[in-house]
Amino acid sequence: xxxxxxxxxxxxxxxxxxxxxxxxxxxxxxxxxxxxxxxxxxxxxxxxxxxxxxxxxxxxxxxxxxxxxxxxxxxxxxxxxxxxxxxxxxxxxxxxxxxxxxxxxxxxxxxxxxxxxxxxxxxxxxxxxxxxxxxxxxxxxxxxxxxxxxxxxxxxxxxxxxxxxxxxxxxxxxxxxxxxxxxxxxxxxxxxxxxxxxxxxxxxxxxxxxxxxxxxxxxxxxxxxxxxxxxxxxxxxx
Amino acid sequence: xxxxxxxxxxxxxxxxxxxxxxxxxxxxxxxxxxxxxxxxxxxxxxxxxxxxxxxxxxxxxxxxxxxxxxxxxxxxxxxxxxxxxxxxxxxxxxxxxxxxxxxxxxxxxxxxxxxxxxxxxxxxxxxxxxxxxxxxxxxxxxxxxxxxxxxxxxxxxxxxxxxxxxxxxxxxxxxxxxxxxxxxxxxxxxxxxxxxxxxxxxxxxxxxxxxxxxxxxxxxxxxxxxxxxxxxxxxxxxxxxxxxxxxxxxxxxxxxxxxxxxxxxxxxxxx
Numbered sequence: 001x002x003x004x005x006x007x008x009x010x011x012x013x014x015x016x017x018x019x020x021x022x023x024x025x026x027x028x029x030x031x032x033x034x035x036x037x038x039x040x041x042x043x044x045x046x047x048x049x050x051x052x053x054x055x056x057x058x059x060x061x062x063x064x065x066x067x068x069x070x071x072x073x074x075x076x077x078x079x080x081x082x083x084x085x086x087x088x089x090x091x092x093x094x095x096x097x098x099x100x101x102x103x104x105x106x107x108x109x110x111x112x113x114x115x116x117x118x119x120x121x122x123x124x125x126x127x128x129x130x131x132x133x134x135x136x137x138x139x140x141x142x143x144x145x146x147x148x149x150x151x152x153x154x155x156x157x158x159x160x161x162x163x164x165x166x167x168x169x170x171x172x173x174x175x176x177x178x179x180x181x182x183x184x185x186x187x188x189x190x191x192x193x194x195x196x197x198x199x200x201x202x203x204x205x206x207x208x209x210x211x212x213x214x215x216x217x218x219x220x221x222x223x224x225x226x227x228x229x230x231x232x233x234x235x236x237x238x
Numbered sequence: 239x240x241x242x243x244x245x246x247x248x249x250x251x252x253x254x255x256x257x258x259x260x261x262x263x264x265x266x267x268x269x270x271x272x273x274x275x276x277x278x279x280x281x282x283x284x285x286x287x288x289x290x291x292x293x294x295x296x297x298x299x300x301x302x303x304x305x306x307x308x309x310x311x312x313x314x315x316x317x318x319x320x321x322x323x324x325x326x327x328x329x330x331x332x333x334x335x336x337x338x339x340x341x342x343x344x345x346x347x348x349x350x351x352x353x354x355x356x357x358x359x360x361x362x363x364x365x366x367x368x369x370x371x372x373x374x375x376x377x378x379x380x381x382x383x384x385x386x387x388x389x390x391x392x393x394x395x396x397x398x399x400x401x402x403x404x405x406x407x408x409x410x411x412x413x414x415x416x417x418x419x420x421x422x423x424x425x426x427x428x429x430x431x432x433x434x435x436x437x438x439x440x441x442x443x444x445x446x447x448x449x450x451x452x453x454x455x456x457x458x459x460x461x462x463x464x465x466x467x468x469x470x471x472x473x474x475x476x477x478x479x480x481x482x483x484x485x486x487x488x489x490x491x492x493x494x495x496x497x498x499x500x501x502x503x504x505x506x507x508x509x
Contacts, residue, residue, distance in 0.1 A: 004506050075465055077492050077504040214494020 012070045013080065016087045022096045024138040026056050030101040031134060031197065035127035037105055038120060038190070041112045049105035056098035063091045069128040082214060086207045090141065093200040093234075097134065100193040100200075107186045110122045114183040116150040119173070122166045124188055129159045140208055149208035151220060152201055159198040160224035166191045167227045195225060251283070252487045258285035261426065261456040262307060264428045267321035269302050269311065276302045278480045280321070284473070286425075289448060291467035291488065293417040294477035295508060300460050301381025303477070304428050307458065308344040309337055325426065342369050345419030349431040351411030352447070353403030358395050360405040361414055362386060365422040381421055388418035390447050416447060420455075427451065429459040433466065447468050464504050468492045476500045 007227050037046035058124050067088050070076065076084055111120055133152050140148035140205070170184045170191075204219060209217045256355040262284035269277040277299045284290050291301035302311070309330060311317040323330050330340055342365075348387035353361050362382045365371075382399075386392035391413040395406070403414050412432060419427055429448075433441040448457060448470045461467050467474055467488065476484045476499070484497045495501045503507050 002502065002507050005508065006506060009506065077464060077468070078495050078501050080505045081493060133369075214490075 005072075009074050009080075012066070013083055016063060016070070016084065017068060019059060019066065020055065020090060020094075021138075021142065022064065023056055023059045023091055024141070026031065026052070026059070027094045027097045027101070028131070028134055028138065030056070030098055030105075031127070031131050034101040034104045034108070035065045035124060035131060035142050037108045038111065039124040039125060041108075041117075043109055043112055045104055046105040046108040050102055053098050053102040055209075059107050060091045060095040064088060079214070082211050086211045089207050090204050093203050097197050097200050104190050104193050110186045111183060114173075115187065119184075119187065122162070122169065123190050123194070126159065126162050126166065126191055129138050129162060130197040130201070131193040133159065133198050137201045137208070139205045141204065144208065144212060146212040147208050149205040153205035153209075153217070155199045156202045157224040159195060163191055163195040164224065164226055167230070242387045252473055252485060252490075254288050254441055255283050255285050258287050258338060261285075261286035261325060262458075263324045263327075264303075267303070267306065267319065267323060268317045269299070269306055270316075271302075271314065272316040276480055277306075280482045282475060282482060282485055284456065284458060286456045287452060287454070289452045289459060289471040290472060290475065291471035292458065292460045292475050292477060293462075293464060293467050293504070294483075295489075296462075298477040299480045300475075300477040301430055304430055304458060304460050307340050307426070307428060310345060310346070312337065313348075317465065343420050343424050344426045344428060345422065345424040347412070347415050347419055347427065347429045350435050351408060351415050353406070353411050353414050355402065355404055357400045358386075358403050358406070358414060359399040362417050362421045369422055371422060385417040385421040386414075388420055388451070389413045390443060390450075391417055397451045407440070409436050409443060411508040412436060412440070412444060413447065416444070416451075420451070424455070426458065427455045429457065431460055431462060434462060441466070464492070476503065478503065 030052060033045055033049045036042060037049065037127070067084050070084055071081075133156060137149060137152045139145070140152065161182075167188065170188050173180045174184045206217045260283055262282075264280055264282045267277060267280040267399075268275065280299075280303060291305060294300050305311045306319050306323060307325075307330075311319060319331065323341070325340075329335070354364065356364070359382055361374075362385050363378055366378060366381050372381055383392060385397065391410060394410060395401075395414075403411065406414060412435075416427075416432075433444050436444065445466065448459070451457060452472075459467075459471065471488045474486060474488045475482055476491065476495075476497070478499050484491065484495060484500045486496070491500065492504060495504065
């Protein structure tokens with residue numbers, strides 16, 4: 001898009017994009033490290049993720065402040081306004097993703113100590129899927145590619161499906177051996193976290209769509225997470 | 239000229255135009271100042287009971303079109319208007335139409351407040367008097383008070399109605415001009431940058447007033463302040479180089495305009 005008559009306005013908007021790119025980079029990095037910590041049983045790496053989350057939080061605050069200042073100073077209209085609103089919303093999604101990665105890192109301690117390796121494998125797979133989604137949606141944002149954003153939005157169902165199967169698998173383990181309830185609960189929360197990260201990625205995708213079209217995405221997203229309505233049938237059978 | 243056929247509104251017509259009755263309709267309007275083609279083939283439907291804002295860079299034709307609505311352009315010898323402008327389905331360029339009567343139905347407020355060098359009372363009473371709208375002194379006084387009240391000025395001037403209109407502050411003068419405009423009970427109020435000479439507080443008062451008046455009038459406002467257009471209007475029309483580029487619900491024009499030229503102008507990108 002052509003430049004503003006007031007050059008400082010362009011800089012304001014470019015700054016927001018840069019800060020968001022930084023936040024996105026950090027969120028991606030933390031998530032990747034949390035997954036590594038899980039798959040390699042590296043609790044030191046997990047601690048790094050826990051310690052670094054503050055950075056994302058601080059960046060979000062900074063971005064919000066700059067966005068508010070830009071709104072006050074420039075009274076943005078049309079796409080500029082959407083650009084700023086979307087930046088604020090995406091920043092909040094990224095901050096949440098950071099929190100979720102941190103939470104996974106925290107659980108890594110317990111999971112690594114108490115669980116046989118193969119049980120955590122499904123979780124790692126979910127992690128990689130969620131990381132891929134995050135990467136793709138951040139790319140879509142950087143290049144303002146609404147089609148790519150829509151792909152992420154549609155493909156999140158895969159992550160949901162994986163979550164369902166892990167959920168059921170873990171239930172079985174817990175029913176077989178009550179000693180597994182503690183560690184499996186950690187796994188379950190971990191899995192839920194990855195599933196939530198996918199949801200945040202789809203939020204970001206929806207925002208990209210809104211940025212480009214000026215209209216919210218009105219389609220219903222294909223959701224495959226059925227765990228909240230799963231009845232504990234097998235338990236009742238006993 | 240025959241009245242235009244009542245064509246149904248298109249699917250994509252602005253929401254406000256579908257919700258409110260039609261007041262002003264322009265079809266294929268061209269305006270020339272001598273050789274200069276100031277407005278090119280303009281078509282627009284302006285709803286009643288709503289505020290319509292015309293925006294666009296200087297020289298885009300928005301004021302020219304505004305002045306075609308009350309035939310003020312007639313006073314410019316080199317000006318020529320072709321096409322069709324109707325108010326309530328009546329062609330206003332019809333040769334049989336009395337221009338004075340037309341202008342009594344259309345109030346106008348200008349950029350710079352221009353009260354008559356007369357008392358506040360006389361400023362408002364003048365119009366009703368010359369148009370014979372009052373049935374006597376008491377009735378006239380009633381019209382003056384009501385108009386001043388509607389313009390949100392009465393409380394501030396009720397003790398000095400005999401003072402000169404020009405003794406008021408800029409914002410008050412502008413509200414006096416609005417009171418003067420509505421005293422003749424017009425149907426349409428045209429405003430040509432009514433706040434550009436006012437401070438933010440006086441501007442806010444006028445905007446509040448416009449919002450109240452829109453219940454009973456068809457208001458058309460030309461403004462250079464995009465924020466003002468966004469705040470006060472329900473319909474926005476963007477003019478550029480004599481073309482009406484885009485008309486739409488104000489909410490949409492300022493958040494998601496369809497035309498790139500609109501987008502560039504309202505976001506401050508115009509070269």
